[in-house]
Amino acid sequence: MKLEFTLNGRETVWNGAPVTRLAAALRDDLGVTGTKIGCDAGDCGACTVLLDGRQVCSCLVAMGQVEGCSVETVEGLESGDSAVADLQQSFLDHGAAQCGICTPGMLMAAQELVRGNNKPTRAEVEETLGGVLCRCTGYGKIVDAVMDVVARAPAPAPPAGEAVGARIVRVDGHVKVTGRDVFGADAIPRDALWVRVVRSPYARARFELGDLAPLRQRLAAVLTAADVPFNGYGIYPDVKDQPVLADGLVRYRGEAVVALVGERADVMAIRDDEVPITWMPEAPVVGVDAAMAAEAPLVQADKPGNLLLKGGVKRGDAASAFEACAAVAEGTFETAFVEHAYIEPEAGWALRVGDRIEIHATTQTPYMDRDEVANLMRLKPEAVRIVPTACGGGFGGKLDLSVQPLIAIAAWQLGRPVALVYTRPESMAASTKRHPARVNAKFGCDAEGKLLACDVTATFDTGAYASWGPTVANRVPVHAMGPYAIPNVRSWGEAFFTNGPPAGAFRGFGVPQAAIAHEAMMDGLADQLGIDRLEFRHRNALRAGDTTATGQTLAHSAGLAQCLDALRPHWRAAHEAIAAFNAKGGPRRRGIGVGCMWYGIGNTSMSNPSRMRVGLSPAGTLTLYSGALDIGQGSNTIMVQIAADAVGLPASQFALVTGDTDLTADAGKTSASRQTFVSGKAAEKAGQDLRQQILRLANAGPEAVLSLEGATLSVRDGGEVRTIDLVTAGPLMGEGTFDPPTTPLDADGQGVPYATYGFAAQLAEVEVDVELGTVKVLRIVAAHDVGRAINPTLVEGQIQGGVAQGLGLALMEEYLPGRTENLHDYLIPTVGDVPEIECILIEDREPLGPSGAKGIGEPALVPTAPAILGAVHHATGVRAHRVPLLPHRLREAIVKQSEAKTT
């Protein structure tokens, strides 16, 4: 049916089925892909557009209803001369876009408000943006941007040598606020075939495939396990335990079984029950107790006792040290499966080019993808090219393969481009999760509050496949004692297979779970001894010169005490205000808590090098070739800042080539908070290398000042200026590699697991409605020792986003297979749930890092849940032993506590 409407002011004719969703028509038929799809169910708001001036979810509007109406999308915000609108400029200036997948929806929702009101209040902004989820930013900078829409000129770019430390606008910001950035689902070729994956409805079952020939006749291909040349993948070279397509046995609900390949409409029209699969369900192994039980069925045939891995750290003699302790605290803490809930579902497409396969997909780790796909397809790594698209959020969940193997195998077989875009429920069911943990902790200290001993055992549910389970089980024992100097330590980690979803990497690799336990212990000991909780931590904080439980002496950059010093005035003032509030009585009670953390930057005791290149072409183009993938955190921008200062030319003169495995060198994965420290150092070295080459050509000294104009490079050394004609000089290429120095851990976990650590302390103020069990977080103050903030705006963005995820972990997020597989049953914080977050940056320089920088990605999240839970305890006396602390759980604990008091 032919329909007419106005799209961004232009008369538009569209032809198709009127029941088609507006979002799909815009993206698939009208080629305006700025409007994003995160759920197709109204839950995320990424698809928000204005319909006759009002914001609606375009995934819920039938094209039939658009006839005669006016539709405005992000593409319509720019004014005619292609200048960005004031609202967009405000997003850029405030750093309101991180990954950018929510940005078009945020902008359109905000547009509904600011069009008639350019000085809105915070409350008005929250009401307006309440229906758009952002998983990256924690909303603070978005709210600031919408409250502050004024026409202003872009800030001047910093001059040469002053990029590091400057709040420059992200280099990929413009494409993000205009909807031009290309994400996994945005540039699928029109002639692509599509994959639809048939997944297991059972957590554990055997199955048989019936006759697939009739389906194969209707479609281009029906792929099964037999089509995968080597049907096993996994993070570690020796654990390739996860099949691309299950082979007669499924180990978790959501596991891929059959892939239908054909025209998009054809594969979508086939219902699961039309695919002949005979299921023989078996009782699943649910939870670690079931996995450890003597008679437990095995999840992986070659893993006795369902044990993936165990190991720990031992120093001194914890058992006997407890006897000398004046105070001992003990407790068990449990956490749930947590979903990454990036707003961009997994998506991508592949194309065979001669004897090579090209994969365009959303990912956090192009080189690992390349090697893994090569392995699965029995190709040489060089035969695989990964061209990462923009990544609409990862948080660890896009480190594992998702769409890549199936699109590659299908494209390879069929010689046509093949695409796959996960639906939201599919993304949630299929992808990895944060490991559920049970942490048993016991800490003891002397009468002055000096920690003497700790004993921590963390047991993890690693789900059906190993994924990053070993990383979690290795990292946690190193961190489980918290950022404190403790002479006697026993810490232990174990991970068990179950028929849960594969637990993998999620911001913090198990450390957030452990921090909930060690911080509860700090509160417990401080309270027992009547010592202020913040001062107790300050007394025990690891400082430069201290030796950690793995026997590593921290030479530099251990700024926890400074973080606590920075929080102290806020802490004291808040205590008084809270006491005054609570004195009024009533069902609402306020409390305050503090959480501390440390976090080793980079892989645990494993080499994780990065290589970067900076080139200067004969035409005078200065290019950073960076394999470090920006998943929203801002590495594109800070790599340019670092490289620019290392070369000595302005950041604004840099072009950036990123991610493509054919064009950039391996800079490792975007995880473990390693890109700033490791790849940043490599970028610094690459920049320095190029500078050396230039100085040599010009025969100039180290202090020489460079300037680049067209193909002419001028080098001013003292009073003398030499010019280099780049056409004659030929292309120049600087290269840098960095691998942080670590050593393996011995049987007692002794060694140097990380070259450096981030430190942080956060405080949280909460208001608990004791009658309802609800918790409102009123305020967070976050002090982070980041070594050096390369770009303070981006660092704050990381902190605020991490805090929001920590808040979700503490209060609302729990993934239950089959029950919370969408974004209305699985809750992540909305703009109304995240309070104002004040960031305090402590810069205790790390000599190994670029300009002294460490990492911030994961540290941001770790202390938040402990601080919130401590605040709830302060307000109510209830210590949460299980998260999320849903309202009914807290209310039940409050009732139990008051019953205990009265009996």
Next chain:
Amino acid sequence: MGDYLRPRDLDEALQALTRPFTVLAGGTDFYPARVGRPVTEDILDIAGVAALRGISESDGGWRLGATTTWSELVEAGLPPVFDGLKQAAREVGGRQIQNAGTIAGNICNASPAADGVPALLALDAEVELASRDGVRRLPLASFITGVRKTALLPGELVTALHVPRPRHEARSAFLKLGARRYLVISIAMASVVVEVSNRTVAAARIAVGACSPVAQRLPDLERALVGASADMHLGEQVQPGHLAPLSPIDDVRGSAGYRTDVALVLLRRLLSTVAA
């Protein structure tokens, strides 16, 4: 691919319904139920039917057109008896959902957690149903018969909701409890309308949602309040026994015991605030 009809007038719509069609209004329940699969049903899109839109007032009360959106309701000039319904409207999803979702869609979808239902029950709303054979009216409580079940007959459309004019000065309010601020399915919610005469309660209508398959009025409580003085202590009248009509369940959002517990709290708070 099925048919798609978008009639402009009601007769046309009712004429179409002489054969089965799936009705589409704001689409906010329709599309989320169809994620990842093509829509193949025959669709009757009623959003363009002028007669189903708009709010009108008569001596007997108000008529809310079926396709009135939550945003239109919030923006409408209505007396305080509608405050509860307006507060409920502001709690439905986020702004985008309020701009598209309709009140009839909410009651026809018949979710136990539909936020509009307790507020409309407390308003004593009647559902106007039309088919080619004529028009009938049902009290809302008889219209919703179970989880996702209604008394809608084949060939019928909900055309409007009717709200009778209260006899005395009426105040009303709504409270929703969810595990986050926006876009959240209610764990429990409640709505009250209290008619006040000479500073005492002359009549009360009270409903609780998400604590039973269909939101329930609480007749014992309504009776108990009559004659009580309308002040900040009114909430203290609520006793656990008044919640007998509720039959909450355990689910991912809360336990049954918790739901009863908080329903009581919500009611006490609502009554004390509207009466004060």
